[in-house]
Amino acid sequence: xxxxxxxxxxxxxxxxxxxxxxxxxxxxxxxxxxxxxxxxxxxxxxxxxxxxxxxxxxxxxxxxxxxxxxxxxxxxxxxxxxxxxxxxxxxxxxxxxxxxxxxxxxxxxxxxxxxxxxxxxxxxxxxxxxxxxxxxxxxxxxxxxxxxxxxxxxxxxxxxxxxxxxxxxxxxxxxxxxxxxxxxxxxxxxxxxxxxxxxxxxxxxxxxxxxxxxxxxxxxxxxxxxxxxxxxxxxxxxxxxxxxxxxxxxxxxxxxxxxxxxxxxxxxxxxxxxxxxxxxxxxxxxxxxxxxxxxxxxxxxxxxxxxxxxxxxxxxxxxxxxxxxxxxxxxxxxxxxxxxxxxxxxxxxxxxxxxxxxxxxxxxxxxxxxxxxxxxxxxxxxxxxxxxxxxxx
Numbered sequence: 001x002x003x004x005x006x007x008x009x010x011x012x013x014x015x016x017x018x019x020x021x022x023x024x025x026x027x028x029x030x031x032x033x034x035x036x037x038x039x040x041x042x043x044x045x046x047x048x049x050x051x052x053x054x055x056x057x058x059x060x061x062x063x064x065x066x067x068x069x070x071x072x073x074x075x076x077x078x079x080x081x082x083x084x085x086x087x088x089x090x091x092x093x094x095x096x097x098x099x100x101x102x103x104x105x106x107x108x109x110x111x112x113x114x115x116x117x118x119x120x121x122x123x124x125x126x127x128x129x130x131x132x133x134x135x136x137x138x139x140x141x142x143x144x145x146x147x148x149x150x151x152x153x154x155x156x157x158x159x160x161x162x163x164x165x166x167x168x169x170x171x172x173x174x175x176x177x178x179x180x181x182x183x184x185x186x187x188x189x190x191x192x193x194x195x196x197x198x199x200x201x202x203x204x205x206x207x208x209x210x211x212x213x214x215x216x217x218x219x220x221x222x223x224x225x226x227x228x229x230x231x232x233x234x235x236x237x238x239x240x241x242x243x244x245x246x247x248x249x250x251x252x253x254x255x256x257x258x259x260x261x262x263x264x265x266x267x268x269x270x271x272x273x274x275x276x277x278x279x280x281x282x283x284x285x286x287x288x289x290x291x292x293x294x295x296x297x298x299x300x301x302x303x304x305x306x307x308x309x310x311x312x313x314x315x316x317x318x319x320x321x322x323x324x325x326x327x328x329x330x331x332x333x334x335x336x337x338x339x340x341x342x343x344x345x346x347x348x349x350x351x352x353x354x355x356x357x358x359x360x361x362x363x364x365x366x367x368x369x370x371x372x373x374x375x376x377x378x379x380x381x382x383x384x385x386x387x388x389x390x391x392x393x
Contacts, residue, residue: 039154040168043115049162050301051281052358053212056164058119058143060112061085065142067114068133069155069164071287072208072274073146074189076109076122079130082142086110086127095126096271104128114145117166122149138317138357144210147189147289156286157209160300169288177286178297181258183207185292193294195257195275197225203273205257207287207294211276212358214306215267222269226250234308234392235328249308251393260296265306266393278306310389311364311372313338315357322352322360324376336387338376345382346375364389 047054054069060082067076078086089105096102104126112119134141154167156177183191184204191207203221217225225231233250249268256262257275265279282302286295312331316323322344327334344352347360355363364372368391375384 039174042117042153042166042168044166045115045164047157047159047162047164048358049159050358050362051159051212051277053137053277054157054164054209055137055139055141056114056145058112058114058145060110060142066139067143067145068141068210069150070144070146070208070210071150071191072206072210073144074148075106075124075126076119076146076149077126077128077130077144078107078110079142080127083127086125089127090124095128102128114149115166117153119145119149121152122146124148135316135318136357138322147191150287151189151289154286154288154290156284157280158284159281160284167286169290174286176297177295178284179258179260179295181294181296183287183289183292183294191287191289191294193257193275195255195273197221197252198228198254199256200228201225206272206274207280208274208276209280211274212278213268213276213308214265214278215275216270216273217267218271218273219269221273222248222250222267225252229253232393249393251306258296260298266308307365308392309361309365310368310370310391311387313364315344315360317357320353322357332372332387332390336385338374338385339378341378343377344374345377346373348373 045056055066056069057064058067059065060078086107087110089107091106093104093106094101095104106124106126109120109122109125130141130143154169156165156167158164181193183193186192186206192204193207195203195205197203197217201221201224203217205215208215226233231250231252233248235246235248247269249266252265252267254261254263255265262279262282281299282304283299284295284297287293288295310332312328312333314325314327316325324333324338324340324342324344326340327338346352347355347363352360366389368389370389371386372389373384373386375382
């Protein structure tokens with residue numbers, strides 16, 4: 001199970017990568033099926049329409065808790081705050097993150113419910129400290145819904161309507177779900193699809209709903225892309241379960257998967273290649289995990305311009321305060337005088353608490369040369385600063 005918490009202005013991507021037995025494998029790309037029959041909706045949930053991380057309500061011990069939906073995570077995870085309620089650990093395993101390996105305890109899955117579905121069927125869960133994920137999200141995150149639960153279901157994400165559905169397939173999929181592609185399962189159980197960079201570089205990508213960026217390229221592929229063409233890059237911070245790392249990102253001129261083609265996507269350098277939420281949110285997405293298929297259909301945001309942070313600010317929410325974790329050197333925010341540990345009070349003429357963390361970060365990647373004004377507090381002093389967003393790549 002792979003777990004990364006992306007610090008691209010401290011955006012989340014949390015997935016813990018655990019070395020466990022091999023998953024299933026599927027065959028070559030197939031054409032879209034025209035036949036379909038009954039399928040049952042087990043549960044529906046309202047979600048954000050713009051590709052923000054998906055947090056779903058899980059009932060555990062009679063109380064509702066938010067869990068991140070993460071197809072890039074091999075196992076379902078409970079926060080360490082539940083450690084005493086999980087019983088005795090079955091064993092300890094090594095997990096792998098973008099920042100390096102960490103040790104994790106495995107437990108028998110407790111009774112917990114996602115809608116009417118009992119999550120005990122996933123058999124084993126991990127216990128991990130999800131504090132950083134909560135600080136990035138600006139809300140308490142109690143767990144992660146990983147592939148050892150999701151593999152038994154079909155999951156449909158309609159970003160245009162803002163609805164996620166858990167489906168129980170009876171026989172064949174619905175032809176209206178869009179283009180069909182085969183999922184190959186990595187040995188850790190993570191779903192993968194094949195993509196093509198620039199028309200010549202074939203890459204297997206994790207399909208990772210726990211990654212809230214467009215995606216990433218494995219380091220060797222990233223360096224090959226840079227070697228074949230002069231491509232402007234920038235650096236960003238990533239927070240992982242094992243610490244903070246710095247990584248490059250680059251704008252890729254051409255990318256394709258199946259019959260879909262995309263231009264000018266921004267992908268970062270990583271230890272794995274992955275496609276994240278800002279990529280998936282361009283589509284209606286249906287994961288048919290039992291049949292090793294994914295279906296993509298163009299959505300309203302299919303041709304949206306891909307952008308990254310233009311401010312240089314990395315933000316956390318601590319005790320209901322929006323805190324500057326760090327500021328990139330020579331960035332617009334640094335030139336405006338903003339420093340680490342400053343508290344943001346207002347953005348424009350609005351109290352910062354009128355924005356959730358994801359909307360605030362979208363503002364900071366919204367438009368080259370857009371003027372941003374903020375009221376910040378440093379100690380007992382409050383002052384107003386302003387800067388122009390600056391497109392990096």
